[in-house]
Amino acid sequence: xxxxxxxxxxxxxxxxxxxxxxxxxxxxxxxxxxxxxxxxxxxxxxxxxxxxxxxxxxxxxxxxxxxxxxxxxxxxxxxxxxxxxxxxxxxxxxxxxxxxxxxxxxxxxxxxxxxxxxxxxxxxxxxxxxxxxxxxxxxxxxxxxxxxxxxxxxxxxxxxxxxxxxxxxxxxxxxxxxxxxxxxxxxxxxxxxxxxxxxxxxxxxxxxxxxxxxxxxxxxxxxxxxxxxxxxxxxxxxxxxxxx
Amino acid sequence: xxxxxxxxxxxxxxxxxxxxxxxxxxxxxxxxxxxxxxxxxxxxxxxxxxxxxxxxxxxxxxxxxxxxxxxxxxxxxxxxxxxxxxxxxxxxxxxxxxxxxxxxxxxxxxxxxxxxxxxxxxxxxxxxxxxxxxxxxxxxxx
Numbered sequence: 001x002x003x004x005x006x007x008x009x010x011x012x013x014x015x016x017x018x019x020x021x022x023x024x025x026x027x028x029x030x031x032x033x034x035x036x037x038x039x040x041x042x043x044x045x046x047x048x049x050x051x052x053x054x055x056x057x058x059x060x061x062x063x064x065x066x067x068x069x070x071x072x073x074x075x076x077x078x079x080x081x082x083x084x085x086x087x088x089x090x091x092x093x094x095x096x097x098x099x100x101x102x103x104x105x106x107x108x109x110x111x112x113x114x115x116x117x118x119x120x121x122x123x124x125x126x127x128x129x130x131x132x133x134x135x136x137x138x139x140x141x142x143x144x145x146x147x148x149x150x151x152x153x154x155x156x157x158x159x160x161x162x163x164x165x166x167x168x169x170x171x172x173x174x175x176x177x178x179x180x181x182x183x184x185x186x187x188x189x190x191x192x193x194x195x196x197x198x199x200x201x202x203x204x205x206x207x208x209x210x211x212x213x214x215x216x217x218x219x220x221x222x223x224x225x226x227x228x229x230x231x232x233x234x235x236x237x238x239x240x241x242x243x244x
Numbered sequence: 245x246x247x248x249x250x251x252x253x254x255x256x257x258x259x260x261x262x263x264x265x266x267x268x269x270x271x272x273x274x275x276x277x278x279x280x281x282x283x284x285x286x287x288x289x290x291x292x293x294x295x296x297x298x299x300x301x302x303x304x305x306x307x308x309x310x311x312x313x314x315x316x317x318x319x320x321x322x323x324x325x326x327x328x329x330x331x332x333x334x335x336x337x338x339x340x341x342x343x344x345x346x347x348x349x350x351x352x353x354x355x356x357x358x359x360x361x362x363x364x365x366x367x368x369x370x371x372x373x374x375x376x377x378x379x380x381x382x383x384x385x386x
Contacts, residue, residue, distance in 0.1 A: 140364065168364075210260050213276060213365065214267045217358050233363050 001030045001084050002066035007038040009087040009192070011046060016090040016126050018050050023096035027078060028053040029070045030086075034060030039086070064166040068157040074149070081152050083142035089126050089190040090143070091116075097186040098146050109151040109179035112232065113188035114138050121190055128190070136187060137235035142167045143189035151179055159215075165208035172216040176226040183232065250290045250318070251330035259291065264345070268326055274362025277326065280351035282309075286317065287355075289342055290327060295335035302338075303347040317353040324357065 003010050010030075017028055030053060032040045040057060047053045058069060067083070074081065080102060084090050098111040117139075120132035128134055138144070155173050158166045175181075220226045252259070256272040266284035268277040279287055282304045289299060296318060300311050321327040 206258070207260050210258070210267055210269060211262055213269070213361055214262050214265070214278075216361065217276060217278060228360050230360055231363075235363075 001028065001086055002033055002063050002070065003030055003035060003039045003043065003086040004033040004060065004063070004066070005035045005037045005039060006086040007035075007042050010039050011042045012121075012123065012126065013084055013086050013088060013090075014043065014046050014050075014053060016092075017084060018046070018052075019092055019126075020090065020095050021050075021052065023093070024099055026052050026095075027075050029073045030055045031066040031069045031073075032057045033063065033066040034058060062163055064158045064160050064162050064164075067166065068160065071152065071157055074152075079149050081147045081149060082145060084189075085143065087192050088143060089121055089192065091187050091190055092126070094186060094188050095146075098184055098188065101182050101184060102146070102148070105180075105182075107180055108182065109148045110174065110181035111146045111184055111186075112138070112181055113144050113184045113186040115141050115144055115189040115191050116187050117191045117193065119193045121192060126190075135237060137237055138183065138233055139191075139235050140168050140171060140233055141189055141191065142170065143191075145171070145174070145188075147174070151177075162208055162212065164205045165212045168209055169212040169215060172212060172229055173219075175229040175232055176216065176219060178227040249293055249295050249330050249333045249335045250321075250327040251293065251333060252291050253325050253328040257326055259287070261288070269365055270325065271365065274359060274365035275324075276358040276361060276365065277324065278356045278358065280349075280354035282346060282349040282351055283317065283353045283355050285342060285346040285349060286314070286353060287321070287326075289338055289346075290318070290321070293330070293333055293336035294338045298335065298338050302343060304353075305347070305350045309346075309353070313353055317355070320355055324355070 001013065014028065014030070017026060020026070030043050032043065032055060040055065043053065043055045047055060054073065056069060056073060058066070098113060101111050102108050114136050116128070116134050116136045118128050118132050118134040120129040121127070122129045151174065155170070155177060159169050162169055216229065220228070256270055257268060258271060259266060259268040261267070261284065264281065264284060266279040266287045268287070269275070286299060290296065296314060299309050299314055302309050318327070
């Protein structure tokens, strides 16, 4: 979990993982990317109760490098890897549901599940608020995935040329590599919409997104053994939504 | 046709340049258009209002751009819905820098279509949120 100035949300994000400690033996790697607010203190106060959280701090370098810092901290015994952003929520039962797929198939590389985009979460229950609006899709999000360690090692790190859309680029590289994967219907993420979402900035994100698409097409042109990324992402339903 | 000035056909046509390669997306269909090096320069010129005839005879790599070749390229861009004639627009001058880049190319005029990532391009729920419209006022597939 990369964190940058998310004191308002990081505690909730971590608690959403801690409530799943009975479902998975979690090692939670938090990389504080030079926050200037109380994000790190918030994380430290949780570590007192939950030593499975490990905090690493660095000068601000952007989300891509922060993710790579996190990957470098994997424990030797870690078999499976997932990601959670510091303003999102991991739904209760998310790990239990998809870990069963790995238990049933030892050669599985990846589960890629669904996400719910939501405008209001109940802080207490960490479930959608009664008056919330939401939509569930199979989108482009690292939290949708649980990745086998061997797959993560094969793919390599996040491409540090990307200031954003590093997640799109990473997922395209994962699927191009032809992993053995399943697409469960699990809701793997509550993606929170709030005024500070970094992807709301104009222009830069879309250029970076276009670059990820461009690089995927170039890679596959140069190397025909790479797989087409077809029939995985499905957010057609979003086209019917206008205002919430 | 070679006298004409063109403009980008609609607001669904977005383009960027990466390491000198033009990339054009049609957000309404999710199609990706990739260009050769000379195609990238010509796209850049035409989409910024340079008249087609200003390109004829210009040096592109080891040859010069021929009228027939340019017409065929432009007719593809029109057919794909990337450009549209802009009859009333004043032609823009072609920059010396762009001419130098064109001279430095090595591939013929070419544009390729890819539609295998259309699912991502048509509606990207995370990256394509238009702020003034509220959320999620995503791009409507038409």
